[in-house]
Amino acid sequence: xxxxxxxxxxxxxxxxxxxxxxxxxxxxxxxxxxxxxxxxxxxxxxxxxxxxxxxxxxxxxxxxxxxxxxxxxxxxxxxxxxxxxxxxxxxxxxxxxxxxxxxxxxxxxxxxxxxxxxxxxxxxxxx
Amino acid sequence: xxxxxxxxxxxxxxxxxxxxxxxxxxxxxxxxxxxxxxxxxxxxxxxxxxxxxxxxxxxxxxxxxxxxxxxxxxxxxxxxxxxxxxxxxxxxxxxxxxxxxxxxxxxxxxxxxxxxxxxxxxxxxxxxxxxxxxxxxxxxxxxxxxxxxxxxxxxxxxxxxxxxxxxxxxxxxxxxxxxxxxxxxxxxxxxxxxxxxxxxxxxxxxxxxxxxxxxxxxxxxxxxxxxxxxxxxxxxxxxxxxx
Numbered sequence: 197x198x199x200x201x202x203x204x205x206x207x208x209x210x211x212x213x214x215x216x217x218x219x220x221x222x223x224x225x226x227x228x229x230x231x232x233x234x235x236x237x238x239x240x241x242x243x244x245x246x247x248x249x250x251x252x253x254x255x256x257x258x259x260x261x262x263x264x265x266x267x268x269x270x271x272x273x274x275x276x277x278x279x280x281x282x283x284x285x286x287x288x289x290x291x292x293x294x295x296x297x298x299x300x301x302x303x304x305x306x307x308x309x310x311x312x313x314x315x316x317x318x319x320x321x322x323x
Numbered sequence: 324x325x326x327x328x329x330x331x332x333x334x335x336x337x338x339x340x341x342x343x344x345x346x347x348x349x350x351x352x353x354x355x356x357x358x359x360x361x362x363x364x365x366x367x368x369x370x371x372x373x374x375x376x377x378x379x380x381x382x383x384x385x386x387x388x389x390x391x392x393x394x395x396x397x398x399x400x401x402x403x404x405x406x407x408x409x410x411x412x413x414x415x416x417x418x419x420x421x422x423x424x425x426x427x428x429x430x431x432x433x434x435x436x437x438x439x440x441x442x443x444x445x446x447x448x449x450x451x452x453x454x455x456x457x458x459x460x461x462x463x464x465x466x467x468x469x470x471x472x473x474x475x476x477x478x479x480x481x482x483x484x485x486x487x488x489x490x491x492x493x494x495x496x497x498x499x500x501x502x503x504x505x506x507x508x509x510x511x512x513x514x515x516x517x518x519x520x521x522x523x524x525x526x527x528x529x530x531x532x533x534x535x536x537x538x539x540x541x542x543x544x545x546x547x548x549x550x551x552x553x554x555x556x557x558x559x560x561x562x563x564x565x566x
Contacts, residue, residue, distance in 0.1 A: 221409035221420035222337040
C-alpha cells in the first residue's frame with residue numbers, strides 16, 4: 197500500500213468499484229447454495245463406502261439437506277443431473293411425490309430420468 | 324433500431340435491467356417486503372440485502388485503519404424456483420437479472436416491466452434518475468491464441484516487454500453522446516483461467532429525472548448501444564464461434 201495521495205485515490209476508486217461489481221446477481225454468493233454444496237460434499241465423503249441405501253439416506257448431512265425443504269429441490273436436481281447419487285429418497289421426502297413408475301424402481305438411470313423430467317415439468321431444472 | 328446477427332451460442336451468463344430512483348420520504352423496507360409477498364408464488368426464495376459501509380483511513384501517523392458499519396437492510400433479493408430470475412427491490416432502485424440460459428431481450432424487458440409496476444407502487448419513488456442494461460458474458464479463449472484473435476477492444480503491452488499475461492482487468496468508460504448514454508466495458512481474466520469475462524454496462528443518467536413513459540424506449544436504445552459494443556469488441560472469427 198502506497199502512502200501518496202494518488203495511491204489513496206486509487207484505493208478509493210477501487211472501493212467504489214466494489215459496489216458496482218457486486219450489483220449483478222451472478223456476482224453474489226448464495227448462502228443456501230454454499231450450505232447445500234458443503235452438506236452434499238460431507239454426505240459423499242461419509243457414505244462413499246456404504247452399500248445400504250437406508251444408511252446412505254440416514255446420514256446427518258443428507259438429513260440436513262432434506263431439512264432445507266423445497267428450496268433444496270433445484271440444487272438436488274442439478275446435482276443429480278451432474279453427479280448422479282442417491283438423491284431419490286430426499287426428492288421424495290421433500291416433494292411428497294414420486295414420479296418413478298414401479299417397474300423402473302431399482303434402475304438408477306430410469307429413476308434419474310424420471311426425476312429430472314419431473315423437475316423440468318415443475319420448472320425446477322432446465323430442460 | 325439496428326438489426327444485429329442472431330447468435331445461438333451467445334456467451335451471455337447474465338442480462339439485467341437496472342433502474343435507480345430517488346426514494347420518497349415514505350419509502351420503507353416494510354413496503355418493499357409487502358410487495359415481495361405478492362410475488363411469493365413466482366419467487367420462492369427471499370433474502371434481505373444488507374448494506375455494509377467500510378471506511379478505510381490512511382494516515383502516515385497512525386497507519387491504515389478501517390471501520391465497518393452495518394446500516395441494516397437496504398432491500399430484498401428474490402429468486403425464482405429455478406433460480407434463473409433474480410430480482411432486487413432496493414430503496415434506491417430495482418434490478419431484474421436473467422441468469423443463463425438467457426432468453427431474449429423482449430422476455431427480460433417484459434419481466435422487468437411487470438416487476439417495475441410492483442416496485443414503483445411500493446416504493447413510490449419521486450423520480451427515476453438512471454436506467455441501465457448490463458450484460459455479462461463468459462468468453463472461452465482458444466488455447467494458444469493471442470487475445471487479439473478474439474478481442475478487438477484490447478490492451479497493448481509495450482513491444483520490448485514480455486507478451487505473456489497471467490491475468491488482467493480492463494475497464495473503459497465510453498460516452499455515447501448521441502444517445503445520451505454512457506457505457507462501461509470491463510474485461511477480466513483471472514490467473515490460470517481460459518475464460519475471459521466481458522461485462523457491458525450501458526446506462527443513461529439524468530439527475531433531473533426520466534419520465535416513466537420513457538424508460539422502456541430508453542432501455543431499447545441502451546440495448547442497441549450494448550449490441551454495438553458487443554459486436555464491435557470481437558473479431559469476426561470469435562463471433563463465428565457464437566453462431
